[in-house]
Amino acid sequence: MKFQELRKSLHWNKKKTGITVLCVCLLGAGSFYFTRRGTTRRNNTQASFVRTTVLKKTTLNNSISLTGTVESAAVSNVTTNQSLSVKSIPVQVGDWVKAGDIICVLDTEEIDKNIEKTLESLQESADQAKESLASAEENLTWAQSDADSAWNTMAEKETAMNSAKTAYESARSSVDAFQANVDQAQAAYQSLMEAENAALSQLNAAISTGECSGLEDTACAAGLNYQNAKQASKDAKAKAESAQQDLKTAQSAMNYDALAAAYTSAQTAYNSAVNAWNTARNQRDTWETKVTEAKEALEKASASDALDDLYEKRENCTLRAETAGKVTAINVTVGSMAGNNTTIATIQDTEALKISVTIPEYEIQNVELGMSAKITTDATEGEIEGTLTQISPVASSQNSTGFSAEVTVTTPDSGLYVGINATVEIIQSTVDNVFVVPIDAVGTNDQGEAVVFVKESSSGADAVFKEVSVTTGEENDYYIEISSSQLSEGMEVRSSADPEQAQVNMTEGNAQDLSNNAGVQFDMGGAMPSGEMPSGGGPGRNGGAPGGRGGNG
Structure with a gap:
């Protein structure tokens, strides 16, 4: 039969010293089967006993043990x-x-003096700004009055101009017909004058060629044409002059020239009023700007950045x-x-505490935020609850390679003091109400099954154990979960699958002392507090708490 796989053989070699020490340290938790051999003398009698574990349902924690310093979470x-x-x-x-x-x-004595001086200087500036503002407001009042007056005048002139325009346009519409007659008569007269001149040219040509002897030549056609054209031109001229006279008569009757002059005069007066209004408006706008500037200057004079800085310094x-x-x-x-x-x-804040720790790089994959933690110190009793709340995303190598982390204390009125050292056990996994035995108590039979050895009869070195196949579950550095329908509470399981490693030889005197102190059997299961991980499994690495994976020191 094979008693242990290579890993567990190595595991036993790593922990056997701690387990042996445990056997001596936990005398109050159990006792040992032993048998006397040799003579009856106390000093040289040899005794043998087999280490066993009494099965009892308990809780198995898989954890990592670290050390750190208590700090305030709010500083x-x-x-x-x-x-x-x-x-x-x-x-x-x-x-x-x-x-x-x-x-x-x-x-604040020096600051108060500077504030007083600054306020005095600001008051002087404010007084000057008030005077400038008053002057600007007075000028704005006059400018506004002038603008209002110019606006009213412009409105009056516009009304007068529109009235003159209406009268002028009415008279002009009345004489437009006469003007049309004048224009028509003038055009007819101009046309007939051109015809007269053409006829004269023809007459002169006829005289030159001998066709006619002159105007007195009644037989000359050119002379006759000229006489007719001249008479027509004369008549047209008379008509044009008559039309022009009719126009003048109409204009005079309608007072046309006076109305036209009045309209022109009204236009000129209105344009002058517009110019006066624009000048007055610009002057008013200028003073409005000066009033605004004076108000801004007064506001600036009432406060300053330097004064604000002094007030802030005094407040601070x-x-x-x-x-x-x-x-x-x-x-x-x-x-x-x-x-x-x-x-x-x-x-x-001494009521909000945390513990800064360093998680070794080989453990970083086995922890995550939110894991619960157990905290113990030399200055407090019992375990204090905590939670892993922060893990640095990058490794630090200040002391040894690892990841900085923080555990927040969740127990109210924990009794912890800022600055003291603490041991923190981060619980990676927990199984409740299970049978657990030392890892070395589980062996492997020829069929490759996990087995433990349950005591059947006898005691001491003559105790008889039977092989029981088991199913293993969660484990930590020292203990492993086992289950089988053949197991029940109170059974004794050999603490090592290897019978030689389970047997210990002592002198009768020492064995008798152990017997007097602890009765008959070594009950490792009985040493496990209810709801807690089995104790006494040996010290954690680098001084870590028993039952954990060790600490970072």
Whole structure:
């Protein structure tokens, strides 16, 4: 039969020292079967016993054990960037303060003097600005009055012009017919004058050729034509002159010339009024701009960036807590000088705690945010609850390669103090109400099945054990879950599948002492507190808590 796979053989070699120490340390939890051999003398009698584990349903935790320092999860510093002396400190180290409480007050005497001087200078500027504003507003009033007057005049002139235009256009429409007759008569006269001139040219040509002797030649056709054309032209001229006289008579009757002159005069007066209005309006707009500028100047004179800065500096002389918590440090005294960027006090919320740890790189794949944690310290009793709330995404190599992480304390009134060292056991997995045995108690038979050896009869070195096939489940560095229909509470299972490793030889005196202290059997299962991981499995790596994977030291 094979008793253990290679991994578990190596695992036993790594832990056998811790297991042996455990057997000595947990005498109060159980006892041992032993048998005496040799003589009856106390000093040289040899005793043998077989290490066994009494089965009992319990909880198995798979965890990683780390160490770290307790810190406040909410730390704030009260600082100042002003080089002023400290006037008062109304709190002491150890006081609990709320956000907004006054922590320190700096001396504002010099700032107050600068504020007073600045206010005096601003008042002078404000007075001057008020005078300029009053003058600008007065000129604007006059300019507005002139603009209103010019507007009214322009409106009057426009009305007069429109009236003159109406009268003129009415008279012009009445004489337009006469003008048309004049134009028509003039055109007819002009045409007949041209015909007369043409006839004269023809007559002169006829005289030159001898066809006619002159106007007195009654037989000359050219002479006759000329006489007719001349008479027609004369008649047309008379008609044109008559039409022109009729036009003048009509114009005179309608007072046309006077109306035309009145309209022209009204147009000129209106254009002058428009120009006057534009000048007055521009003057008003100019003074409106000056009033606006004077108001802005007055507003600027009433405040300044320099004054705002002084008020802000004075406000910042009262230093307040940004967060609630306990005052853990005050770095100044009354009368001392607070330099630029001085940390006046430190406030830490001692009710919101965390523990900074480093997760080894070989464990980083086995943890995740939200895992529960058990916290223990030398200054507190029992286990304190926590949660893994932060894991750095990059490895750090300040001490040893690992990932910085934070565990937030979730137990109210935990009793932890900021600055003390703590052991943190991060629970990676948990199974409840199961049988667990030391890893070395599980062997492998020839069929490749996992087996344990359950005690059937006898005791001591003569104890008889039978092989029981089991199914294994969760495990940690020291214990493994087993299950089988053949197992029940109270059964004794050999603590090592290898019978030689399970047997221990001691002198009778030491064995008798163990018997006197612990009765008859070594009950490792009985040493497991209800709801907790089995204890006594040996120390974790680098000083980690028993039952865990060890710590980072």
